[in-house]
């Protein structure tokens with residue numbers, strides 16, 4: 001069984017010369033709940049954008065369930081909720097979901113049914129016909145997540161999904177993501193909340209300056225760095241990194 | 243093909259949600275031109291090529307309204323999608339670059355066709371403009387709209403600020419359209435203005451449209467359609483290349 005995500009010697013240099021990823025190798029097995037941790041500017045979003053065809057990769061290879069990102073079938077397997085909310089300002093909540101489903105190859109009936117499911121799952125019923133610019137921040141975050149999951153992706157990528165989210169929504173989200181994972185969906189999550197990573201993720205990768213520093217389970221990392229908590233691990237890892 | 247259909251639908255939905263701006267406003271302003279220049283001043287201007295002035299200006303005015311709408315539509319839809327970054331939802335989707343390009347073009351195309359149809363339906367009873375060469379007209383419309391929708395896409399992709407899209411429209415398209423023989427036959431111009439007009443790309447498009455309506459034009463319809471096609475194809479391919487290479491669309 002090919003891994004959900006496999007990057008080989010992935011390098012991204014932006015046009016202004018910033019080297020955001022350097023020879024980055026990462027394999028995420030299918031079915032895992034994977035956390036990506038690192039300070040601001042570490043390259044987390046760059047990695048995600050490379051996987052989702054949103055940046056031009058400088059060098060290296062990306063395989064999604066064994067297929068290159070140029071294969072349309074590979075892209076259909078991935079659902080992305082970006083770090084910054086990017087909803088179509090002309091569409092209502094329901095339309096946002098249905099059109100996204102359509103872009104990802106769903107037929108009309110299927111997309112409409114699934115959109116209703118998502119609207120209920122994310123408690124958006126009251127706002128279903130409201131245009132997205134008129135939603136509150138938390139509501140937009142919900143729509144963003146619902147959209148990422150709309151086409152039933154096998155690999156779900158969540159870039160700081162809980163940043164700026166209230167306690168209630170965060171707990172709800174955790175529950176929802178866990179359920180998805182228990183159904184076999186592979187999850188790649190970035191977060192700056194170490195407790196979140198510790199609670200949710202089976203495996204964690206620490207990255208800094210576009211390089212992978214360590215990857216293991218939370219327990220494994222603690223042992224390796226001789227630390228009591230993931231926070232300690234994080235501090236030690238970042239301090240020792242070149 | 244599903245992704246492409248939904249993208250095209252999204253573009254048409256945007257046009258229809260904003261229909262007062264996207265369709266009604268340009269129709270009304272072109273109708274004003276037809277009424278003011280054609281019908282009220284028209285009596286004082288002598289016939290051109292055997293056509294009443296009000297009839298003569300209709301094809302050019304419709305052409306102008308259509309190509310500007312196609313351009314504006316695509317420049318603004320792409321610019322907005324880029325600046326709010328929801329274009330990422332399309333870029334990450336399982337669609338071929340050509341499907342993305344064509345999907346956006348459909349929006350400008352449909353909007354311009356709605357305007358053109360509405361104007362034609364108003365202009366026929368008002369001015370009795372004929373429809374001599376429907377096939378040539380259809381070809382002229384398709385080529386002109388591909389050209390200007392694709393140009394809108396290209397500018398929408400390159401624009402760093404909103405103003406840039408309007409700049410091209412105000413500084414390039416509008417002036418060239420005004421001196422492109424919409425309001426007069428260039429054969430009436432003194433030298434060198436007549437000759438210079440032949441370097442204006444919009445002149446050929448206006449001529450092609452005029453031939454379609456009136457069956458007459460300042461240059462042969464084959465030349466007019468040929469030049470329009472010679473502009474439309476590379477512009478379309480340019481837009482296509484921007485989607486396939488990711489230049490400017492992707493960091």
Ligand SMILES: Nc1ncnc2c1ncn2[C@@H]1O[C@H](COP(=O)(O)OP(=O)(O)OP(=O)(O)O)[C@@H](O)[C@H]1O
Nearest residue numbers: 014016018020039040041042043044045046047493
């Ligand atoms: N479009 C861009 N052009 C140039 N440099 C960029 C661009 N996007 C990101 N970078 C740079 O690439 C590096 C990695 O950025 P990235 O957004 O991947 O970090 P991140 O790990 O997601 O950080 P954060 O936790 O703040 O979201 C940074 O130095 C950033 O400034």
Ligand SMILES: [Mg+2]
Nearest residue numbers: 044045046083
């Ligand atoms: Mg980031």
